[in-house]
Amino acid sequence: MEDPYHAYIRRLEPRSPGTGILAGRTVAIKDNISTAGVPTTCGSRILEGYVPPYDARAVELVRDAGGAINGKTNMDEFGMGTTTENSGFGPTLNPRDTTRVPGGSSGGSAAAVAAGLADLALGTDTGGSIRCPAAFCGIVGLKPTYGRVSRYGLVAYANSLETIGPMGRSVGDVSTLLRVIGQPDPRDTTMRGTPYAHDPVPDVAGRRVGVPDEFFGEGVDPRVAATVRAAIETLASLGAEVVPVSMPSMACALAAYYVTCTSEASSNLARYDGVRYGPAVETARPWHDAFTLVRSAHFGPEVRRRILLGTFALSSGYYGKYYGKAQTARANVSADYARLFREVDVLAGPTMPTVAFRLGELADPLSMYLADILTVPANLAGVPAISVPCGTVDGLPVGLQLTGRAFDDETVIDIAAAYEAEVAA
């Protein structure tokens, strides 16, 4: 099969053992998830040539369930981006409109599923990287609760925020893939909770759906807002009680996210020095010179920027001002969710403030960061959030985002399934 959207970095001959709940289904794997014997680049030239000697736990589980892995998908380098334009291997195109980005950073996984090149895909979500491309490409994507899917074998960018999650063309498919990967693993010390063993129950009657004002604020395209409000009306027509709520911690959430993720990145990405894997370092040079040469030659501009932002935020004299306060803001986001989830079962709003950008539209880094405002809160608090297609603006897909209590991915899935069943009817 052709790959006209450049969804994949590497295609693989799918092999399914033919048994298990994924038997006969193709699964695309984001290229920051380790696959034994198959190169894994993270979309970066600095990992060119790297072949993992082991499978990530999620990949192991997909194989065990009979899933036929058909390739490694394109992504923003190390997951750092909202468009998949920051890939060291060139951008992915949005199958719905090839002049547009697919969203990011799991843009290759979303495009593969949207174009029918794969039945299902694994993505990863650090600040929206599953939900954003799901929304932009018109598919379903779930960021599971932090701790519900093993991160063993996921190449780390920002450990305290990121998770592996399922992407598919229906809520049922996403739920099925979560059943496969939502299994315990002693090799990830942040795993908690119970395995996911749920079948979607498409019922929202009597559920309380909170709608935070802040999700419809400045920067949200009014046509996207209207489309999402209509979807929330649909939930109300199915018997949900819609409750206006407020989430004041949103004011600092994006800054807290970028301080935290860049700080963690500056530490995590220190390992890329051309010594143990990747393009060779010149061993005859003094080490700082040698490392600087290999890192400067093979990291892309956005990765360099985030490493420097994180290095600065953690540097002597600035730690309290940036990282310390970001953790306060993060605790405030968690406290807001805890308060709201005593009143409501889920929160609803847009996944992204706009529809898919044109290729090259977001040239300024801060403008690109601002596009993540509606997705980062769930990562800061570790709670589950799904994006489900809810209509179009100018022919481009819009995503309805439903966020739930930690370790209650089941309710998020059920309400998304109820919405999906209603609009399909």
Add this chain to the structure above:
Amino acid sequence: MVDEGEVRRIAGLADIQIPEDEMPAFTVQFNRILDYFEVLDTLGEAGAGERALHTVMRDDEPRPSLAREAVLANAPADEDGFIKAPRVM
């Protein structure tokens, strides 16, 4: 406000070089992002509220790991079963 000299110093800490022709634009964008982070200054420093993260501990007992050959297979240079690194002194 961070100037180009400060950007060079931070880049040095991270073993990364920003090409000189990119430095002016990089510094402008860097400052725009830091200005955005100023919103955090509206907050106090001591964090209250819930922690999102929990670490599960286990006994520190040896478990099987990768074979030496499997680990060395990705190293650009090795010698006598060790990975070859640049000199430190």
